[in-house]
Amino acid sequence: MSRNTIRLVIVLGVVAISGIIAVQAYWVKKAFDLKDQQFRQTVMISLRNVANQISKAYKLSSIENPVSQLSSDYYVVNLRIPLEHSTLEYLLKEEFKKNNINTDFEYGIYDCETDKIVFGAHINENFKVEPVTGDIFLPKTDEFLNYFGVKFPKQKSYLTGKLDFWIISSMITLVVMVFFAYAMFVILRQKRLSEVQRDFINNMTHEFQTPISTIKIATDVLAQAKIRDQPERLKKYVEIIKHENNRLKNQVESVLATAKIGKGKLEINTELQEIHELLNDATQSVRMEIGEGLSLNLKATKTSIYADRMHLMNVIRNLVDNAIKYSGASPKVTISTENKDKNLILTIADQGIGIAPEYIGKIFDKFYRVPTGNLHNVKGFGLGLNYVKEIVRIHNWTIKVESEKGAGTKFRIFIPIPE
Incomplete structure (x- = not known):
């Protein structure tokens, strides 16, 4: 319809x-x-x-x-x-x-x-x-x-x-009105779900096509006999395949994790983690992508926290990827840590296009993507921030967003320090 x-x-x-x-x-x-x-x-x-x-x-x-x-x-x-x-x-x-x-x-x-x-x-x-x-x-x-x-x-x-008949007929009219309102709500909801499903399939197809096409091109190059005589070029294409493969893996994991969260079946394995070490491991591929555009400002002195390593790394990658996607051609992303009020505060900030105030309350909704106007190179499923919010919730942490249109966005995660 x-x-x-x-x-x-x-x-x-x-x-x-x-x-x-x-x-x-x-x-x-x-x-x-x-x-x-x-x-x-x-x-x-x-x-x-x-x-x-x-x-x-x-x-x-x-x-x-x-x-x-x-x-x-x-x-x-x-x-x-x-x-x-x-x-x-x-x-x-x-x-x-x-x-x-x-x-x-x-x-x-x-x-x-x-x-x-x-x-x-x-x-x-x-x-x-x-x-x-x-x-x-x-x-x-x-x-x-x-x-x-x-x-x-x-x-x-x-x-x-004395108006029994008219009261009954009025109640019937009220029921019809409520039924109509509910029917309209269901129709609009189904319409929205249909649009979300269509957009999700389109985005997923594009997101999977890009790394698959890149891997295919890289494997075609590696299949050439003369590539063996060019070790630097060989190494470059191997790294490309590795990077795109990790990208595909993260995308699949994001979709599966979101499905498990929706069914309440996601299990986490919290262990004592060293946040600075984890940050270095989670941002290795990002350094290759944007180089000096990523800076670490790690001031926290109490850095041991309880967390699920895999999911925390995914949270960091999602927030950093988001920062890069919404920062234009020359992204500048800063990751910082500090201790305050028995918390370790992990901050991921960018200097990108920012988020308008009317959209901030919706960015953690499943499948929601902030309108980007003339910026058409921003891809994704609309699952990343929803996944971040759910992982933060499951860990009993707190996440806050600060953003200004045209001046960038800052995500702050408040993680309790174990005593």
């Missing part, structure tokens, strides 16, 4: 999901508004019936509109005469039961002597009186002389509970 096709699928999917969500939100709101309207109408009818029952009991004329809604959840009802709390509570309960208004409500009766609404009680959804903590405030009105107020504190949650 091409990149443009994936983008089109994502855009269409996002538009479709957004449309579904918008339509769903619209109908949920419409359904809630309808339930709210039905609830208000039912409450108004119930409270009007209560007012008419009181009027009839006291032989008063009925009032056409005795109920006034002051807010979304608060109503006041024209009473016209003083009334006991117990009588009002009984009438409210009976009327609300009859009209299936099964939600908490609070009521109070206006007292003209104190000019306040005296709180009556809090009635729960089962029409039982519940104790309340703190003062309950029921707003007054100047619309009536004698009246009572009824408030529904849980009105919104009560109405929401």
Whole structure:
């Protein structure tokens, strides 16, 4: 699937999901508004019936509109005469039961002597009186002389509970949206893995082709009879074959080691090592390649460490090879050691093209290669620094990177000194 096709699928999917969500939100709101309207109408009818029952009991004329809604959840009802709390509570309960208004409500009766609404009680959804903590405030009105107020504190949650169908459909929509997001994530991940695999195979083919071609040319030269009469030339081509063979070996070992690390099967054999001796052995081939471009600044006095010799040498070679690859035509690489805070600090620094800040956090990722712009001679699998990080981690060491674009890069490995 091409990149443009994936983008089109994502855009269409996002538009479709957004449309579904918008339509769903619209109908949920419409359904809630309808339930709210039905609830208000039912409450108004119930409270009007209560007012008419009181009027009839006291032989008063009925009032056409005795109920006034002051807010979304608060109503006041024209009473016209003083009334006991117990009588009002009984009438409210009976009327609300009859009209299936099964939600908490609070009521109070206006007292003209104190000019306040005296709180009556809090009635729960089962029409039982519940104790309340703190003062309950029921707003007054100047619309009536004698009246009572009824408030529904849980009105919104009560109405929401009536939207079972819409809640279920919204959950289904949410599941579809999550599934779509996960499907897009999988597609993009598979696309990226496919690109990484393609790049890795291309890089591996090129990396293996170069030393194989060099070895073939060198062996063709060595197959000539006259080469035996030119010992210096013979030695040069033998060294070339040896160097390229080691290069192939290191590349194969890097791929195999990375595969073992990924499966958690890499085993290390830590022994006491002399770091300066190990550095000299690990950089022999580099001296042949760049000569004076490599300098050693070995200041550490405590140089014995516990490490796997082979893997530590591979770490050093990887970092030095990286420094050379990203240093242009005239590489300058410095390897230094020092002791600080019970650690031996191994530093490999170059004066190459450096790494931009946005890439530093990614350089240890498997297969990741820093974009090099117009520098096209940089080859590799994108495994070297990932291998370095894993070997450092397995040894319980620490690695830090300092880099500045255009000024070079410095890798520092902090290795504890055995006591």
